[in-house]
Amino acid sequence: MNIESQVIISSDIDETIEKLKKLQSNERFIEIVCESGFLVDDIKEVFAKASIASEEPIVIIMAAKTFSDIVQNRLLKLLEEPPKNKVFIIIAPQKAMILDTIKSRLPLYVSKVKNEKLELGLDVANLSLQSLFLFSKLHRYTKPAQIRPIVDEIIRQAIKSSQFKLDYKTLELLGKASKSLLFGTQANFVLSMVLLKLLANKKDKNLKPRTGNETIQNRR
Numbered sequence: 001m002n003i004e005s006q007v008i009i010s011s012d013i014d015e016t017i018e019k020l021k022k023l024q025s026n027e028r029f030i031e032i033v034c035e036s037g038f039l040v041d042d043i044k045e046v047f048a049k050a051s052i053a054s055e056e057p058i059v060i061i062m063a064a065k066t067f068s069d070i071v072q073n074r075l076l077k078l079l080e081e082p083p084k085n086k087v088f089i090i091i092a093p094q095k096a097m098i099l100d101t102i103k104s105r106l107p108l109y110v111s112k113v114k115n116e117k118l119e120l121g122l123d124v125a126n127l128s129l130q131s132l133f134l135f136s137k138l139h140r141y142t143k144p145a146q147i148r149p150i151v152d153e154i155i156r157q158a159i160k161s162s163q164f165k166l167d168y169k170t171l172e173l174l175g176k177a178s179k180s181l182l183f184g185t186q187a188n189f190v191l192s193m194v195l196l197k198l199l200a201n202k203k204d205k206n207l208k209p210r211t212g213n214e215t216i217q218n219r220r
Contacts, residue, residue: 010111034064063091125161147187
């Protein structure tokens, strides 16, 4: 990790900024840290700070849990033609969140990400049509980059629960659905499709497993 324009992937914003400060020499740091998502108004602040004339390097740190495509596209102009003595550092929790156009202009550094369990707010093992509908509604505006780890976690929990009939073709379909989010497929469509597929393959809890004797009797 160096003091240069870059994207840093880290789930711990505070710790990452502290590491950067330890590398600080004559640079001036400006931190724009958002608790949740980086907004268009925050981008306006970035532009305002970037216009400050200075003989010393100014490091503008942008950190948030999410960066929308709109926000990143507005950043492109600054990154393509950076003002003199300005360094831009983006701190985000997921590599998939960052647009390829940003990655092509800034080096990407993956810090040690904490192994934190993703809290879905959904009981996958006891999935129902009602919980499916409510969860899909909750994420109707979630971007593809943000929905992919959610979809992957849903699939992981479904496999772990053993409450679903998941053959090779079904798992392959779910995997392809998750990957399609990298190519701009509508996030809510993929989420709903995965949940509906799981619900259709949910094991019937009311169906009692047969014993060996019952099987023999049925064959007679």
